[in-house]
Structure formats: structure tokens, C-alpha cells
Amino acid sequence: MRCLLLSEHPVQVLFFASFSEKMVKKNSRVSVHSMLTAVSSQPVGSGKTHPLSVLDHAMGLHTVHVVFYYKRNPFGIFDVDPLRIALSEVLCLYPQVTGRLTRGESGNWLVKCNDAGVRVLRAKVEATMDEWLRSADGSEEKDLTFWEEIPEEPSTWSPFRIQVNEFEGGGVAFGLSCTHMNADPTSITILFKSWIESHRQEPIEHPPLFSSTTLHHQQVPNSSIKSDNYYATKGNAETPSVKMVTATFKFSDSAIKKWLDEVHVQCAKATPFELLAALFWTRVAHLKAPKNDNKHSLSICLDFRRLVQPPISLGYFGNALHFSLLTLDEEEMDYGKLGHVVELVHRHISDVGEEEIWSVVDWFESQKEEGGKYAEPFRMYGPELTCVSMEHMIIGHKSLMFSASFKSDEKPVHVSCHVGNVRGEGLIVVLPSVEEGLARTVMVTLPEEEMPKLCEDQAIHCLQPTMLIGGR
Template identity: 65%
Template sequence: MADVKSRVNVHSKTTVVSSKPIGPGKVHRFSALDHATGLHTLHIIFYYRTNPFHGSNYSFLDSFWVSLSEVLCLYPQSTGRLHRGEDGNWFVKCNDAGVRMLRATVGATLDEWLRSADATEERDLTVWEDMPDEPDIWSPFRIQINDFEGGGVAIGLSCTHMHADPTCATTLIKSWAEVHQGVPLAHPPLTLPLAPRRCLSPNTDTKSIKYYATKSKAETVSVKMATATFSFPDSAIKQRLIEVHEKCPDANPFDFLAALFWMRVVRLKEPTHDHTSSLSICTDFRKLMDAPLPYGYFGNALHFSLLSLDSEILDNGRLGHVVEMVHNHVAGLAEEEFWSAIDGLESQKEEMGQYAAPFRMYGPELTCVNMEHMIIPTGANESSSYQSLMYAAMFKKDEKPFHVTYHVGNVEGEGLILVVPSPEKGLSRRVTVTLPEEQIAKLCEDQALLDLEPTMLISGRK
């Protein structure tokens, strides 16, 4: 079959540098956790109904160029270039080389795109490049501005996962929007790497260390993957949480959706003799530490933990029980586990101080990413209203993105599930699922999911 021509046409490329030069000799060193994610890339797409850069006091080009140049002064690690130190570890030489900027036109209206595009085509809205062997002239951050016919724009951000996790990559775009509006940054960047604990006998005998050691040795088979995004309304999630309330009264939308999708995906697999099924749960630990990290902490603050259940429990429809198990697992994550995982990665350094080779953090088990932490209060007390970080990236007042998509590159294994806040208030959520191609087609027709009356986004389904 002939390749279908992309509707995304990249027509210009340039480089945007910070408006103020970085002082000589400044470097940014990566943590052990940053290095461990080195096989992956991160891609985020912010969709806007109207072009946020039109109607300003500048021309279109100058409008986003000026504000981006200003915010890049605060993120020198994004404008620098990667180098290897004498110890063999990566670091960023903050040399003002700049961020690669691309502009593109999309041969469809925004609504046509959301109805007809699939995840493969959506990739064209961002840059997908693996880090070259010699990246000293390669931009690790790329921003692509995509104009749709009839108005609307998608801003795609791509970067190495070693530089940033979903939270700090989101705050980078949000900070850009705040500079563009001329308002103070809500979450200014903290760019110090996450240092290991300075203790004489770090705990290296925990579940986390054993799990990471297993992951680092796991082999995966590369298969063709496909992706679909489900948007679930507040009313459906609220009703299902009521139904499982007796079993798990404190369940939140993530607990329910992680359990539901886990159960449905297990049913799609070929039967095996293995009597257990496992789910890897990815949790951001910024606010789970005794001394919390700010949302602006720039680096990786993710923890992967394993939940295993008897396959019979997952296969016989006991949803409330699985919701309870997911909830208790996430609620039971302790700071000691986060630190022990970091200690374990640090302990694997070679004699000269080089970190161990990166491995597939997202896999080999089915992995589910919890992004409930992205919903934050807008005031100082419990009665405050809440907003989601990604939908607060407003380049114009009160004009927030109406959809934000997250993708992780180089995912292999059983698949990836991202449970993301929705722009609608309440309990509505959006779930992006990446599975082997034959499984995703069946999942999109799964009646247990269709009963929740989801809207399908970027799935190619009419």
C-alpha cells in the first residue's frame, strides 16, 4: 500500500534563542532518574480554537518569538546542547544554542482533524527524533506551531524524557503563556537535579529497587502499536464511583479508570498459563515528599511501582475489588520507596561514576500513568476551586486549550495508558491508550467502555 500523504506540511524551520545570554561555563547535570529514562522521548500537543498569537501588538512571527525568547532565559537547559562528561554521563552545556522552532499548516479544519486523524497522523504535529550519537549540535527541545484551515492552532512540544517529565514540560509551555500575557509565573522553574540522599547506608532492599532491577533486564518484542483517546463525561465517572463506593469509598477517577482499562485489556490478550497479571503504575512524587518539590521542579520526578493480581479477579468482573486494590496501592506509596529507587539507580554507577544504561521505564508490563496531581487548587484553602495545569496554558486571558495530548516515545511491551484531566470541570477525564494494533481496534468496541458514553478523539474512527 502506498504511503498516505500527511496533511501536516512543515514550511519553515528556525531557531529561537533566549533574549539574554547565559553566563559562560554554566552546565546542567542530570540525576540518576533522568538518565534512567534516556530511551524515551516526550511529546505534548496543546490544541487551541483560535490562534493565540494573532491580534497582538507584534506581527505573528514576532509575537511568539519575543515571549518565547524571554521565557527561555529561565530554562537554560532547554536551549543548551548535550555532551558527555569525562565520567561518561550526559550533561547540558548551557550555551544559548536555542530551541528548534517549526511552523506548519494542516490541510483540514480543527474539527475535521479531531474526527478523522489517528494517532499516527497526530505525530506529525510534533517532532519525533531519537537523540543522535553525537548530539552536540542537536536541539533536544523542539516546538512546532501548526495552523489549521479556518483558524485554530496546535502547539507541539517534543523533548528527550531525560530532560523533562510530563509535569515540567507542561509548566514550560504554561510559563511561556504567562510571559506572553505579561503575568507572573505561577510555577517558576527549579533546575537543580534531584540529588541522592546523603546517608551512610541507603536502603537498597525494597520492592522498588527489585522492580527497577527486573525492568532493566527485561526484553521486549517490538510490535506495531496503535493509539486511541477516550473522553469520559463527568456524569458517567460520577455514577461509576457511586457504584463502587461501598467497596472503595475514597476512590478517585484514576483508581476507577486504571482498574477498568486494566480489566478490559486483560480480556483482549491471548490466554496464558500465568495466573497473575501485573500493572505498572507511574506516579509523580513532587507533592508526596515530606519536603514537597515545587511543580516547577525541572527534571524527572516519576516513580514506577508494580501491582499484581490474580488473573481470575481481573477476568471475572469484580470491578469494585480491583478499584480498591489500585486505590490502596497508590495511597500506600511511601517516600522511602521513592528514595530507595533513586538510591538503587545511584548504586549501579560504575567505578568511574558512569550511570548504568537506560532501560524501558514504560514497560514491559502494561503501564498506567496517574496524572491526578496535575489538578491543583487555585486558592489557599480547601474550598478553593481547582484547575488543571495543562489547561491553564492560556496565551490570551480566558482562552485555554480545549484538548491536550501526551505521548511517550519508544514504548514497547504490553502498552501504555495515560489518565489525564479533562478541560471540563468535575470528574471528567481523558484516557489515551497505546496497545498492539489488533487490541486497540477491539478496545474501541468494548461495550463496558462504550457504556460510559465516551467521545473518541484522534482515533480515526468516524
């Protein structure tokens, strides 16, 4: 592969002028035409490394893909100097992002902070943005982020990718992807937001925190916490591979308010996430084959940065996710009792506390092999239906996902979040929406044969969703 160093500015960026064939997906409307390697404008100190945490290692089977859509291209051509320089400047704060994965003496993963850089790709989309949002499916949307599986020898492999996709007639989508070991969706969002703040020459609102002691605590482990058994069972579960598809539903502020009023008697303190988690859980349950024990389980994934004391900074770069299980019987899942299910989801989330969170961290630590090597990862998103909350990204009336604005009037019109290697019953991700207030976006990943029925479900259509990617 031939490369050319662009050195007319202090910032050094490698431009790769040719591509291997695997970078271009056949029959895709997304065509990658160039690639850069962006490095930080200031080199990191020699020999610096960053060990991945026990929770980072636990996410080793998954990837994260976040896409930010802008109706208008806010800067014309991507590699203009100010934006390129802003990226290199913000990468000075993220040496773990520009580094490369390697194994330490114990066999655990760590990042060698060697300034190797972040892969940045440019692509053209053979559709307008409106056409794309109407017609693309979840698999095609992933073409907006470029990914290669981690090789056996990852010393030259970039675990972080940024893909800039330009649509016909204007508009651009930024697709960020990484191994889930390196970062969770919150970390990726804050990284992108920091890049834009650097471009606007504004202070970085949430500077990155990479402290390896962040997940250490002083509490006495409680082995009786029920989530410990849940994680142990999950680790032994077998999940056959089937084709999964994704659809996106957008719910307005007024629709969510109306339905929160409907369930107010049963659950006066219900949140939009709890309402939508209960609604989609009950509707997906109706699509599944009856179970022998007449039980339905939902794995609820919460970001715990603000659930512990003292709170962990939103800038903490890594994984701070807690999964816990809620199981109900067939009668409780009846749609006529949606308010009751909302109340049970609300109660379950309210009961998640520090003791349970740290107990799970302790459980993962206890699985170390002799010599200190962490246990092999297992599938965290599965086998049961999993529902992820991004409610913590809304602070007051401000959504951090939609505050990533190149200009004051050019915030994203849509943000999506995919998790790679999901198996089992499926995944529900509840995100903030571009509309302020209680509006939410729900991305649902299910086995292919189940999705058409969900998209036609009348209980969901009572909330009058706008159907986007894969929902038509």
C-alpha cells in the same frame, strides 16, 4: 542549509529558509514550511553546565510529546513580535532548554548551557481541527511534533522542539517534544504554561528549579523495598518490537461521578485515576493471550513531586517519576469485581511512600559503573502494561494543563501526551480534561491488533466516552 538573522529587535532568532527532506513526512496532512531557532534574550554565563540526574538517565530510551489544541488561533500569525519576544524572555529562565547535550568526564550526560536555542517549526494542517480530532490516528498526531533521534554527536542537535500547527479554518496546535532524559510531561507542561504567562505579562507561577541536589536525601536506604526487585527485573526484560497504535477516550464529569458511586461500597475514596486505571487494565487484560501463571501486572507511574516531604516544586525541571508494580490473579481481574480492582489499585497507590521512592533512587545510584558512569537505560514503559497518572496537575478545581490560556476565554480545547518508544503490553495515560470537575481524558497505546476490540468494548462504552484521535 541557508539561514537569515532577524535582528530588528534585541531578541535574536535564526530563521532557516530550507529543509532537509526527512523533515517532511510523505502522505502526511501536516506540512512543515519554516523553522526558527529561538534563543534567550539574555545570554547565559560562559561555561555553565547542568548534569542530568540518575532518574533522567534512566529515561534515556524514551521521548515526550505534548500537544495543546486551541480552537481559535489566539494571535493570528505565529512569529508576531510579542509572542516571539515572550518565548525568548522565558527561555532566559531555562538555560538547560536552550543548551546542548554532551558527555561529561565520567561519561554521564550533561547539558552545556551555550544559548544554542530551541528549534521552533511552523506547519500547516490540511484539515479543520474538528476533522482532525475525528479522523487522525495516534501516529498522525505525532506529526504535530517534530522529532529526530539523537545523533552520535549531539553538540549541534536541539533536544527541545516546538511545532506550531495551523489548521484550516482557524485553530492552532502547539506540539512540544524532547528527550525524556531532559524532562518529564510535567516539566514540558510547566514550560509551555510559563511561555504563555510571559506573553500575558503575568508572574511565572511555577519558576523552573534545576537543582542537581533535589533528588538527594538523608534517609537510610531500605534494600527490601519490593520496587527494587521490580526495576531489576524490568532492566533484564526483552520486549519485541510490534506496531503500536493510540486511541483517545474522553469521559465526562457526570459519567465518572456515576461510576465512582457504583464502586463506592468497595472503595469509598476512589479517585478518577484509580477508577479508570482499573477499568482499562481489566479490559485490556481480556484482550491478551492467557498467561501460564494466570497473573496480570500493571505498572503504575506516579509523579512524586508532591509525595515526598518537603514537597518538590512543580517547577522542578527533569524527571520525578516513580514506577511500581501491582499484580493480580485471573479471578481478581474479573470485570464483575471492578470495585474490588479499584480498591486494590487505590490501596497500592496509597502505600507508595517516601521510603519506597528514595529506595528506588538509591537502587539506580547503586547501578553505577566503575568511575561513576550511570548504567545503560532500559525500557521504563514496558514490558508490562503501564498506567501513568497526571492527577497531580489538578490543584483544587484548576487543571494546570488547561490554564495555559493566551486569553481568559481561550484555554486549550484538548491536550494530548505521547511517550515515544513504548513496547510490550501497552501504555495508558490518564489526563485532565477540558471539562472541569472529574472529567478525564485517557490515551491508550496498544499493539495494533488489540485496539479495535478495545474501542468496541461495551464495559468502556458504559461510561459513554467521546472517541477522539485513533478511536474511530
